[in-house]
Amino acid sequence: MRHAKRQQMAQQAAQRQVKKKQRSWALISGLAAFFFAGALAFGGYQVLVHPETPLPRAWNPTVPLRISDPVTPLTGWKLNRAAADQAQCLAALDGFASLQPLAPLEESDQCFIRDRVDLRGVGDARVVPIETRCAIALRLAMWETHSVQPAAAEFLQTSVSAIDHIGSYNCRTIRTGNGSSTRMSTHATADAIDIAGFQLADGRRVRLLTDWEPPGRKGDFLRAVRDGACDWFSLTLSPDYNRLHAGHFHLQSRGWGLCR
Structure with missing residues (x-):
């Protein structure tokens, strides 16, 4: 019984670690997407205002x-x-x-x-x-x-x-x-x-x-x-x-x- 309980607790701990890593990766991915979108927007704006922009x-x-x-x-x-x-x-x-x-x-x-x-x-x-x-x-x-x-x-x-x-x-x-x-x-x-x-x-x-x-x-x-x-x-x-x-x-x- 005690062995089964220890095994269950270990599994739960492992699951918590996995979820923690998933949240970390989600946060990192979200920040990366945010900064990438910002870079695209900034780049797009620079294209618009650049003296030699190809946009009519x-x-x-x-x-x-x-x-x-x-x-x-x-x-x-x-x-x-x-x-x-x-x-x-x-x-x-x-x-x-x-x-x-x-x-x-x-x-x-x-x-x-x-x-x-x-x-x-x-x-x-x-x-x-x-x-x-x-x-x-x-x-x-x-x-x-x-x-x-x-x-x-x-x-x-x-x-x-x-x-x-x-x-x-x-x-x-x-x-x-x-x-x-x-x-x-x-x-x-x-x-x-x-x-x-x-x-x-x-x-x-x-x-x-x-x-x-x-x-x-x-x-x-x-x-x-x-x-x-x-x-x-x-x-x-x-x-x-x-x-x-x-x-x-x-x-x-x-x-x-x-x-x-």
Whole structure:
């Protein structure tokens, strides 16, 4: 009996030793995996930030937005980051827009333009001078480069020389089909711009009020640039939305993603 008990105790002791070694090896393996993953992450970061990285800048999350870069799944994220910071916004627009930074406008607690700019052109298109937010100017520049000019070439075989607007900043409430509401419009903070049409390089004009209907090449162009605006603005409203927008696109830099 005593011999069997001693044998059982020896086996239990051996099992405890095995488990102790297993825990030690598990701890060592875990630490090794942690440091290996850290080394990989550090190495990956170094690849991203290295001046001679093989990763194209449009695919590199550490490189700021450049308007002329090809569109990738990172472009929208980069755009939102730049639009949220005035310094990044102005840097992104350098060389891609004609504008002048202005001091903030504070008309009231509800009506103001914080990152105010005097905008006169984006890309290859003129803009009648307008005071708006840098974020709107940046989104317009992305729209002009990646949506408006390609659509003009495809549907109208020319380019756009000017973008016609009917305003950005306006200290007012939202207009609805039932009249004014009590909520302030995004125009009250220059977070929106209304686009009425386009001037083409060959002298023609395209107006939403007259060219949205009936169907035709100009209407196809307008629908293409409306759809393109949905990629660059947080909210896009067109004549398809309601009669209040029969003559313009309402383009917003903040909103809930409505595209109509």
